Amino acid sequence: MIPFLDLKAQYASIKGEVDAAVLGVLASAQYVLGDEVAAFEREFAAYCDAKHAIAVNTGTSALHLSLLAAGVGPGDEVITVPFTFVASVSAVCYTGATPVFVDIEPTTFTMDPAKLEAAITARTKAIIPVHLYGQMADMAPIMEIADRYGIPVIEDACQAHGSEYKKRRAGSIGISGCFSFYPGKNLGACGEGGIVVTNDDEHAKTIRMLRDWGQEQRYHHTLKGFNYRMDGIQGAILRVKLRHLEDWTEARRDHGRHYSALLSGSRQVKAPTELADRRHVYHIYAVRTRDRDGLQRALQAEGVQTGLHYPIPVHLQKAHADLGYKAGAFPESEAAAREVLSLPIYPEMTSRQVEQVVAAVEQEAYVA
Known part of the structure; x- marks a missing residue:
């Protein structure tokens, strides 16, 4: 796992x-x-x-x-x-x-x-x-x-x-x-x-x-x-942890770059984009795919844990129905909520584990 x-x-x-x-x-x-x-x-x-x-x-x-x-x-x-x-x-x-x-920009969320x-x-x-x-x-x-x-x-x-x-x-x-x-x-x-x-x-x-x-x-x-x-x-x-944060951040960034290089030609997912004027610290490595739920199930079957951040935008949450927004009000946010899947990323992860996650993503036979 x-x-x-x-x-x-x-x-x-x-x-x-x-x-x-x-x-x-x-x-x-x-x-x-x-x-x-x-x-x-x-x-x-x-x-x-x-x-x-x-x-x-x-x-x-x-x-x-x-x-x-x-x-x-x-x-x-x-x-x-x-x-x-x-x-x-x-x-x-x-x-x-x-x-x-x-609404959000679709590239950066x-x-x-x-x-x-x-x-x-x-x-x-x-x-x-x-x-x-x-x-x-x-x-x-x-x-x-x-x-x-x-x-x-x-x-x-x-x-x-x-x-x-x-x-x-x-x-x-x-x-x-x-x-x-x-x-x-x-x-x-x-x-x-x-x-x-x-x-x-x-x-x-x-x-x-x-x-x-x-x-x-x-x-x-x-x-x-x-x-x-x-x-x-x-x-x-x-x-204590602050003293290690920059090393951990660079490890995350290395994993993010490794993921993105391996997924650059993927037919299954779209990798996140780090813009040239920004330093992405990869708290989450979020990919987009048309069959997010199917990919999540397939990865779980291959022993890869994933996350959903976030499957329901706030304007469609029951707790905030009083704000009066309906589906379709913010199409980019709603599309992201349907399509985004978070892959494993943490400083202690190995390059081999990144490669195993990508292999599991790419071997699935469903059409994304």
Whole structure:
């Protein structure tokens, strides 16, 4: 069996470092926030070329607090894409604002800037481009439109740790960038975690208070806040993993290039495209095929685990039927939801395993 992801292999490769970091937190008794979280914030901010980083308990919380710090609330609209994990939209709903969707580009699966301006209204308070699968959205035209209208841009970089656009790191372009450290992410905690990066001093100050019950100092509650703090153990583990992230990223990129070279002439699938002005970090290696479900079943029979990211776009999810969108509203997102299949990719994977996955893809007799 070739697993879709092998977190046990990753832990085995850094077990001594992780175990020592965890024991250090237990000895310090700094279980919530504390020195390890503060150090991780500094190190991750530097990694993203950002001035500030504020660690929280999930990527969803990072998005929620970024929206609140940008002044988003009931009656406002926030523009994002329907082809994403539901958390991108849930965070908007938490503020009382209304999500408004624009479709994606079929090549990158990210926000189509050509469709953005038409979605802007007098109520638009923020724009959330989603850097999906490890490749950033086309930020230059998005920022140009947003700046012209005076609308803040919040980057959903939950799948884009270390990704770049025109040599700029994910999270460093908009007013803030939001990352998730869910265990399966390129930089994953041993549990839940998230972070906001920003170059805006006031934005950082507000988010730092909001994550900790709105406190400016202990028991002085300036804002109505939340319990969104990061655990000390997760901060310590993430510090260890951050030291390895670039090596892991280059391993993912090597596997991505190997996959793409082997699949370049495929009649079964279309490989993802890494654009010349971007650094794709391959959180997901997503191929397109007309018979996605058939290919997934065939690969499972050959011992290859795969994933679906994402089979139902958010605008067609039952939970968001109240937004009033119908099938056909966003054809590129809906086509991607039908056609995209995620193949195994992780740093510990071998070149031989990549070749075995491709052989299994190519040997299937069905017509794609």
